[in-house]
Amino acid sequence: MNHPERKQHNQFLRLYVDNEESLRGYVRSLLPTLEDAREVMQNTAAILWKKFDQLDDPKNFRKWAFGVARFEVLSYRRDKARDRHIFSEELIIQLAGEAEKLSEQKMDEIKALKKCLNKLPEKQRALVSEAYSDQIKINEIAKREGRSAMSVYKVLHRARMALANCVQNTLKTEEGWA
Numbered sequence: 793m794n795h796p797e798r799k800q801h802n803q804f805l806r807l808y809v810d811n812e813e814s815l816r817g818y819v820r821s822l823l824p825t826l827e828d829a830r831e832v833m834q835n836t837a838a839i840l841w842k843k844f845d846q847l848d849d850p851k852n853f854r855k856w857a858f859g860v861a862r863f864e865v866l867s868y869r870r871d872k873a874r875d876r877h878i879f880s881e882e883l884i885i886q887l888a889g890e891a892e893k894l895s896e897q898k899m900d901e902i903k904a905l906k907k908c909l910n911k912l913p914e915k916q917r918a919l920v921s922e923a924y925s926d927q928i929k930i931n932e933i934a935k936r937e938g939r940s941a942m943s944v945y946k947v948l949h950r951a952r953m954a955l956a957n958c959v960q961n962t963l964k965t966e967e968g969w970a
Contacts (some may be wrong), residue, residue, distance in 0.1 A: 800844065800845070803850065804840070804841055804844045807850060807853040808837065808840065808841075808853075808857075811853060811854045811857055814854070814895045814898065814899065815833070815836070815854075815857050815858065815861055816829070816833055817891070817895065818858055818861060818888075818891045818892065818895055819832050819833055819836065819861050819864075819865060821887060821890075821891040822862075822865045822884050822887050822888055822891065823865060823868070828868065828872075831868065832861065832864050832865055832868050833861075835864050835868075836857070836860055836861045836864045839860055839864065840856075840857055840860055843860070858888075858892055858895075862884075862885075862888045865884055865888070866881060866884060866885075869881065869884060900963060901959060901963065904958075904959045904962040904963050904966070905955065905959050907958075907962055908954075908955050908958035908959050908962060909955065911958060912951060912954065912955070916947065916951050919933070919944070919947060919948065919951070920948065920951050920952075920955075923944075923948055930944050930945060930948075
């Protein structure tokens with residue numbers, strides 16, 4: 793693989809990995825089984841790579857990938873049309889629109905949460921990060937900090953409330969949410 797091909801390959805992988813989770817959720821919301829979604833995701837990934845050079849702007853990757861996935865779901869549905877458990881094309885289009893909106897909202901919420909986490913005082917931000925990691929328990933944090941577990945829970949509760957308010961306000965002001 794020469795340098796331009798490697799660069800294109802790396803760019804595709806970075807964009808795909810950044811968007812894979814939301815793309816998978818989108819596809820899964822449009823199909824009745826996990827196995828159907830896996831098959832469509834595999835086909836979608838192959839098509840995205842094959843047609844990556846047709847993408848006009850990397851900033852549009854997510855929207856482009858969702859469009860490709862929607863067509864793959866519709867194609868898959870047509871191929872399986874004789875199965876009476878397959879959604880109608882109209883329902884898939886309606887579900888696709890709803891899933892896209894929900895996915896966009898989720899991305900906006902994640903961006904707002906990241907901003908709000910950065911606004912927390914350093915010690916509180918570190919506690920929140922540590923409390924939500926899988927490696928440590930609240931009792932361990934409390935013991936290390938010389939506090940009771942209840943006091944750590946109270947600090948976390950206040951941090952969560954502050955984050956929830958901040959996210960809500962950020963979404964209202966920056967995204968025009970009501």
